[in-house]
Amino acid sequence: MSELASLLSRPDALSTRMKARPIDPVALQKLAQSLPGISGSRLSAEQTGELQRRLHEAAAAGEVDRLRSRDIREGCKVFLHAPQPIIESAKTADAVLRRVERNAQRSAILALITAYVDGFREGEPFGSFASRVRKVVSRWNGRPITPWPELNKSIAIFDPSKAPANIAAAVLGEAQPPTEILSKLGLDTEIRQRGGLAEAAFVSATRTVAAKRGSAVIPLQERIVEWGTTAEGGLAFAKALPATVNALLMPWRDSDPPDTHRAHLIDVLIALGGGDPRTKPGPWRDVQNTAGEAYSVLMRWLTRASVFQFFDIVDQSLAKDPQGRTMWAYRRRFWTSYLMGEEDAPTIEEAWVAFGEEGAWLARKAARESNLTGFGAFGTQEDRSATHAALIMRIGDWTIVDWSHNAKCNFWRRGDPGAPQLFRPRYPSGTLYSAPSQYSHSSPATFTWQKKFAEIIEGKQFYTERRSWRPKRA
Numbered sequence: 001m002s003e004l005a006s007l008l009s010r011p012d013a014l015s016t017r018m019k020a021r022p023i024d025p026v027a028l029q030k031l032a033q034s035l036p037g038i039s040g041s042r043l044s045a046e047q048t049g050e051l052q053r054r055l056h057e058a059a060a061a062g063e064v065d066r067l068r069s070r071d072i073r074e075g076c077k078v079f080l081h082a083p084q085p086i087i088e089s090a091k092t093a094d095a096v097l098r099r100v101e102r103n104a105q106r107s108a109i110l111a112l113i114t115a116y117v118d119g120f121r122e123g124e125p126f127g128s129f130a131s132r133v134r135k136v137v138s139r140w141n142g143r144p145i146t147p148w149p150e151l152n153k154s155i156a157i158f159d160p161s162k163a164p165a166n167i168a169a170a171v172l173g174e175a176q177p178p179t180e181i182l183s184k185l186g187l188d189t190e191i192r193q194r195g196g197l198a199e200a201a202f203v204s205a206t207r208t209v210a211a212k213r214g215s216a217v218i219p220l221q222e223r224i225v226e227w228g229t230t231a232e233g234g235l236a237f238a239k240a241l242p243a244t245v246n247a248l249l250m251p252w253r254d255s256d257p258p259d260t261h262r263a264h265l266i267d268v269l270i271a272l273g274g275g276d277p278r279t280k281p282g283p284w285r286d287v288q289n290t291a292g293e294a295y296s297v298l299m300r301w302l303t304r305a306s307v308f309q310f311f312d313i314v315d316q317s318l319a320k321d322p323q324g325r326t327m328w329a330y331r332r333r334f335w336t337s338y339l340m341g342e343e344d345a346p347t348i349e350e351a352w353v354a355f356g357e358e359g360a361w362l363a364r365k366a367a368r369e370s371n372l373t374g375f376g377a378f379g380t381q382e383d384r385s386a387t388h389a390a391l392i393m394r395i396g397d398w399t400i401v402d403w404s405h406n407a408k409c410n411f412w413r414r415g416d417p418g419a420p421q422l423f424r425p426r427y428p429s430g431t432l433y434s435a436p437s438q439y440s441h442s443s444p445a446t447f448t449w450q451k452k453f454a455e456i457i458e459g460k461q462f463y464t465e466r467r468s469w470r471p472k473r474a
Contacts (some may be wrong), residue, residue: 043074045083051075052084059092064099069108072099075109079129081120085130097132104142113137113148116158117186120196127160134158151186163197168205171227172220178227199237202228206240206247210283210294217251218261224248225268235272241283242291244272249294256301262372266301276377277304278352278423299350302377306351307339309378310391312366313359314404318389324405331402336451338395338457346396346457352422353380354390354432359404382429390432392422395457401432409449410435411456 041052058064064072075096077383079086086092100108116133120126135144137152151157155166167185171178179193187193205227209220224247230236235244248265256262270276274283276458277298288295311332318324341347355363360380367376389404399419401410412419412435420431437456441449 043078046080047082048078052078052081052086054085055096056084056089056092059089059095062095064092064095067099069103069105070344072096072103072105073108073111076100076108078125079112079115084443087125090125090128091367093125093129093132097136101139103138104140106143106145109136109142109145113145113190117192118195120200122200130158130160147186152289155185157197159184160200164200164204167197167201168208171201172208172223178223194236198241202237203240203243206243210243210250212251213254214251215257218257221248221251221261221265221398229268229272233271233374234274241273242287242294245269245287245291245298246294253293253297262301263305266298266305269298276302279377279425287463288360302338303348303351305334306353306378307348307391307393309363309366310351310353310389310404311336313353313355313362314389317358317389317404327441328404330450334453335391335393335402338393339465345454348393348395350394350422352379352392352424354379354424354427356381356384356388357386359387360390379424379427381427381432383427383431383433390427391418392432394422398457400457401435407433408438408440409453411437411439440466 051071051074054071055064055067058067075086079093079096086096095191099105100112103203112133116130134152136147137158140149148157155170156162157166167182167187170185171181174181182188182193182198187195188199192198206224209217209224212220224244227234228240228244235241237244248269252262257265273287274280276288277284277295314328314332318328335348338345339348339351353363355378357380360378363378364376381388383390384403384405384407387405388407391402391403391404393400397414399412399414399416399422401420405407410433416436418436420427420435439449439452
């Protein structure tokens with residue numbers, strides 16, 4: 001039995017959580033039955049089990065024809081439901097379906113179709129059930145059951161191996177809103193558009209998009225976002241988050257999209273995933289396990305976003321400080337080389353920013369003005385002044401904290417218990433400025449500190465001087 005049907009069987013379970021007057025069971029049942037496309041039965045869980053038992057016993061005795069039409073209709077509504085699903089007994093399922101077809105019982109076949117659409121799944125025994133429904137619909141000679149015979153021919157809607165891909169192709173290939181296209185294909189209610197067949201079609205569409213490459217995929221990704229996003233901004237198919245992440249990120253695993261599209265995708269994924277994966281990792285664990293390559297693309301983008309956010313805010317805070325700008329230009333170029341992985345150098349694997357009060361204000365202002373919530377993620381620091389900002393990075397065996405103004409760069413080796421953790425909302429005094437190894441940024445134009453830092457990060461045996469450290473305008 002579905003969760004909704006289970007709740008409807010005990011309306012008092014809903015009212016016990018509310019301080020308002022109890023819900024009227026009769027009114028609630030009538031409302032539920034008035035919803036188009038719902039396959040729920042008025043039977044309680046106990047009544048459902050009793051009806052299913054009678055159907056199984058009648059089939060075993062060869063007496064299904066002696067059952068009332070009402071029993072057949074209600075049995076079709078709970079064909080896939082617990083506790084004793086009809087679908088799990090080939091003999092009972094065959095007997096019920098033969099009875100429906102022989103008597104041309106329209107209410108029963110429509111109940112079976114709704115059960116198929118809402119409860120769509122892969123594998124057996126669902127495949128055999130779908131095959132029988134397909135045959136019944138193709139031979140139907142009772143009162144019209146439009147549009148199902150037509151859809152059976154045009155998109156093989158009752159063939160689980162074809163229907164999801166056919167629906168997905170229609171949504172991806174046409175210009176109308178996805179809801180309009182789905183309505184033409186039999187998924188004409190909100191319940192059906194969020195049911196099992198709709199979800200399977202959506203996942204099929206994500207697989208198609210995930211396999212694409214290049215800028216031509218951008219309109220298809222917009223289509224996936226439109227289809228999979230609810231009016232409230234969440235994901236319409238909760239179990240399809242890994243598939244959605246694959247569709248939006250795998251096309252960019254070897255190259256980046258335009259900046260505006262990348263920023264848009266970051267914002268969309270944070271909304272659909274239930275938060276920034278750096279600060280709210282819980283909802284993203286399944287994505288990490290099942291869509292790890294796509295997840296790494298997102299983390300790469302977020303890392304770059306944090307580093308460039310740091311750069312942009314520091315540029316603003318030093319706008320009226322010529323000497324500070326000169327000093328900062330060398331630091332920016334040095335860390336950019338590790339962000340972009342120049343000349344086979346290690347890359348910044350993860351990054352996070354901790355602003356002082358002034359930088360935090362500038363960052364929030366930038367996030368509001370750009371309307372991109374993904375760029376509003378950062379921490380705050382109490383180690384230095386309100387104008388200071390700390391860039392916290394993980395590169396190879398090191399956790400590194402460098403600063404925007406006059407402050408030493410701090411290095412912690414991997415496993416050091418004193419190393420600051422990334423993605424914290426707040427860093428108390430002493431957290432980011434207490435490394436066992438600290439180095440100043442003296443003599444920037446001679447590249448003394450750059451060479452020292454590179455030797456630490458890469459190891460002396462792998463270190464080679466990179467002249468790209470020199471800013472274009474020092």
